[in-house]
Amino acid sequence: MSLFEDTYRTILAPVEGVFRDKGSKFIAYAYPFQKEEAIKDIIAQLKSMHPKARHHCWAYRLTVDRSVFRINDDGEPSGTAGRPILNVLLSNDLTNVLVVVVRYFGGTLLGVPGLINAYKSATKEAIDLAEVLTCTVNDVYELQFDYLQMNDVMRIVKDSDLKIYSQEFDTSCKLQFEIRKLQVNEILGRFEKIEGVNLRFIRTI
Template sequence: MLFEDTYLTITEPGESIFRDRGSKFMGFVYPIKSDSDIKAIVAQLKSEHPKANHHCWALRISPDRSVFRVNDDGEPSGTAGRPILNTLLSHNLTNIAVVVVRYFGGTLLGVPGLINAYKVATEEALKSVKIIEKTVNDVYQISFNYLQMNDVMKVIKSENLNLIEQRFDTDCLVKIEVRKSQVEKVMGLLHHITGVKIKWVSTL
């Protein structure tokens, strides 16, 4: 199959501390839904650690792991955000953000030292959380007449689909989550029911 329909992520935040030659690196890891989540996270950490010298971060989102961003926050280019991101890549994680807060200890660590410190702080933060596997699901909205309800519900039940929303009246509407690898089969079954309208909503 060309498209992997599972991905690895986390569900809870975690943190760690790593020290090197007087500098303290605090790693914070968060599950995120969008790259705009990072603003609030960094703002929160800056207010909790106003005396820290750097708040460096990397994030990776989307089930196909295609979207990423890095920020060195004043550290030499490539010594902070990139090692954090590389650690996320090596663990194959997505929908995740890691911020490493650094308190400078007076001794310069040099480029290799910085790369190592940001990498280790990220590794340690990841050890503090549980990594889980999720499936890539498409959300569909299905509209149908009340008379078709039994047929529609039978498909939802037989394919073990997650029902996100349901409205039953003369005209009925349900929103369902369908795993990527199941989409073709489920759509085939639903299309066989007369008068059913199907609309793709989003991918989770």
């Protein structure tokens, strides 16, 4: 992700696509996906739905800077399943997406080119049906301040239309909020002009 790029593309909801070749059936399931731990449950669910399927191959991309990915050929020849699935995500510039392709073997070997085409085509069928979202890259910050500074703080929150995650208002107050990446320096600069506030970066989403 470049310094000035603060958007990424993902899918809104799960979708599926189907591709058939020489009796084999390839069913692609694409999911919005943010936590690597979730993959075990998804694969287990698909295996229970398709107990007679020969392979459950998958690929995913994660994080807003698109830097995390994994592929799995699940017994297919190396490079014929997970990589073609991933390549569809790459060519569509999608992240935070998992695609699992379930294969029923039709009795005829497809060969390496045939497998690559089948896994790619099934994935493309699913992605073509997906509603693609363009999301902004946002940073989450925590702000600590005195109750007497409430009006100054909330004025900036309202003017900047910040999304609030959590808030604690007592003699000492705490606020967690989200700022679009491109606006971070400007908005934090406004908060820092209020005497005695403490800002802490939490995470990027």
